[in-house]
Amino acid sequence: MMKGNVRKKEYTLAELTQGLTVEIHGDPHCVITGVGTIQEAQPGCITFLVNPLYKKHLPSTQATAVILSPDDAKELTERQSLNRVISTNPYYVYARIAAFFNPKPLAIPGIHPTAVIGRDCEIDPTVSVGPHCVIGNRVKLSEGVVIGAGCMIGEDSTIDADTVLEAKVVLYHQIKIGKRVVIASGTIIGSDGFGNARHQGKWHRVPQLGRVVIEDNVEIGANCAIDRGAIEDTVIEKGVRLDNLIQIGHNARIGENTAIAGCVGIAGSAVIGKNCLIGGGTGINGHITIADGVVVTGMTAVTKSIREPGIYSSGVGGLVTNLEWRKNSARFHRLDQLMQRVKELEAALEELMVERKAT
């Protein structure tokens, strides 16, 4: 475990698990000073077991405590030095406990003197605005909002309570962000959608008059780009999770609690349902609809609407050597010829069969 990860603090297991639905086997007063992986944890650390691949490390872990499921707990021989936190959702319990040891700096309320603040803003006194931020006119920042260093917030935007913009986030004008949203560095919210009208052989930009609306509890990674709507809004619904380098086109709508991995591109006016999981590198066509509960595997081209929950993929799976790939690909491009040969075989055989009957 990284030394740097430990805030010079220590907690008893009882303190760390207060309010969580867990059972403690062992000493609830043992002192925990950090977290570690099951293989690398040192005495003083708490660890967790979720992935069955790591179960083999459990007997030898040096951790002082482990979070695990009732089933895994059963298999574990009692050992005085290893305290157990038993939960039906060990990963969630880990997430809650790890928060105690998060070295993320805490923001200090107040507006840094180098920040440039527009006219007629409403900024709650509990808000933190970092150095070199630029806040446009009539921006509203509610209680507990944190604006990291170097953020730019366009005029008439509003950010609701306890939302955090990390360093160098850009919000254009009229963006509406809900409560407890987290946006990582480099992400751009509300640039113009890709609307172009052709006239006399040249492109003309179609003004993008909609907004971006990001609902409560959304979390967005680094260097994403979410375009404003053309007329209506681009909407990211409650609880959505976006990884890094994701592009979301104008008028798109991402449904509640959907999680999207890195490098996904979503074209304009796509509507994605609730509780979907979209694998990394996937591309989603414009003007299509994806039902609730759909899983799309990585690097899929979603070229049409998906009406039913389920797992979807495109193309041909399978990583092979480049040599084999070249052969496979060549064969693929001769599929028509193969089909033709099969047809000829069928015809010839038919002829033989007819002849046989005749004799």
Add this chain to the structure above:
Amino acid sequence: MMKGNVRKKEYTLAELTQGLTVEIHGDPHCVITGVGTIQEAQPGCITFLVNPLYKKHLPSTQATAVILSPDDAKELTERQSLNRVISTNPYYVYARIAAFFNPKPLAIPGIHPTAVIGRDCEIDPTVSVGPHCVIGNRVKLSEGVVIGAGCMIGEDSTIDADTVLEAKVVLYHQIKIGKRVVIASGTIIGSDGFGNARHQGKWHRVPQLGRVVIEDNVEIGANCAIDRGAIEDTVIEKGVRLDNLIQIGHNARIGENTAIAGCVGIAGSAVIGKNCLIGGGTGINGHITIADGVVVTGMTAVTKSIREPGIYSSGVGGLVTNLEWRKNSARFHRLDQLMQRVKELEAALEELMVERKAT
């Protein structure tokens, strides 16, 4: 329609269409206060009809005016309350009219006191330089240029008249930008191309001595990265449209009026023709040439030059369930075996045929 989209302004239909080649059926003095989609437009709004899918909403639209083609206009029963703007290019007319209602803040000429300006710059008095910008030595900004908050412009770069850099754009040194260019936030122009020479088992950076030249009327989306040339320049020709998160390698050249959708990667020294359309998520190899007027569908791997206009794709299309995909993929990887079996069938049949002749 979003309330926020309306600048507290109203225009008559006559004012909005001045200078456009349109025919007005109805009242040219009716007052328009905003725009809306055909389904959602309220009285006071102007809407448009381009996509035939939306024609069904025409009879029931609440809009005060609609922009549509002569053919669609013919089908529409006269209705006193719905004024018609008839054009052979309704989307372009919409783009022009929507500009009246664009809530995008206007830049104020002048250099913000927090901007840091280098030596020997030529900055026209009409230029707007936003807060916290950093402008290098000998930069030239022509009349009407707008540099958004937090932009960095490297030394010896020049930006021609009426170009807009939105917040947090980075231009490296010696970048040359034409007239009426728009670059969205987070885009990086002129970082070193990916040139590495291997020597004694290690990589050595090859200095990138070229520039990036962006010609007039180009528009570039958010968080793109356009590398400077190795020796000669990377060139984006007149009127090109780039969406978000696009990578353009060193020495590439993108031809006039070509439009490229989001998440496309273009490798070094690729030359793309004029009036091409490149679908989202596509990858284009280095050192290849694409003819004028080529369309590439989304997520295509352009692995070789394209000599003729037309529509091009790669791989296998079709979104299926993951189960079917696994089956398909397994079959694909047995294509060789299938081919073999067909060959054996052909040989056996041939034998039978020969035998039949002999009898």
Add this chain to the structure above:
Amino acid sequence: MMKGNVRKKEYTLAELTQGLTVEIHGDPHCVITGVGTIQEAQPGCITFLVNPLYKKHLPSTQATAVILSPDDAKELTERQSLNRVISTNPYYVYARIAAFFNPKPLAIPGIHPTAVIGRDCEIDPTVSVGPHCVIGNRVKLSEGVVIGAGCMIGEDSTIDADTVLEAKVVLYHQIKIGKRVVIASGTIIGSDGFGNARHQGKWHRVPQLGRVVIEDNVEIGANCAIDRGAIEDTVIEKGVRLDNLIQIGHNARIGENTAIAGCVGIAGSAVIGKNCLIGGGTGINGHITIADGVVVTGMTAVTKSIREPGIYSSGVGGLVTNLEWRKNSARFHRLDQLMQRVKELEAALEELMVERKAT
């Protein structure tokens, strides 16, 4: 050759090649004022020949000197005006010589007065910190470090000697950067990894307590996003080269001297070996291992571990017209039926064969 590329300096061939293992044929005192491509070089320029495609331009080049291999040198007829620099690695020699003509601005040591510096930082007096930078508490910057305009460096981060962050790089807290690293604009290092625990139907962020460690001599392009580790660190080993718009998930490890082209996405906990080459647009699954010396072609989905060096690809290669692609794809989705028809043929033929034997 761009005029702007020439620093008003000139060097003799002898000066440019000092310390390099080369042989000069011709006049070592000839004066070189810039570089050029073999086709475009003007008198006064030095050029190089590596790609055999360009050999045809050698007889007509206007360059004053050319860097080339012993074999290529043999083929070249002696010409008084063309001086030759002969090396077994002409591209590397070019890289070294081109550095003399690099117009990249040099940083001036010192902290710009607009930079905001935290408490208890250790900043060597030779360090350059550009305008509008924000440096967190307890940051350590060693000798010769250059921090470009508008960079943000989170608290407790350390940057070792002679590393350059170009404009607008973001380092989060506790990031550790080695010596002679170069990071291009817009890149974000150390944002939280994509760790989410589901509880009662909602996502909860799993705190990301690890760091990002970037070893010596790494170079990273523009607008990349490298996540901090969940518990242990995300590590980019010595000499790695990353192009633009690359995403690297938490806990990933990229091995020494591996080079990764643009738009690649690497999921969490992937371990990539040394001296690998990863083509642009490729996606690499989480929790997999790639051996040393592996080459992955562009736009490949690396869905499983690769144990042996070699060249790997996925899917179906081949760019075709969209019409052909639609046909191919349709055939692909009927492969099962084709297989069935071949089986029926085999059965029928078997029957005939059996019958024939019987007669």
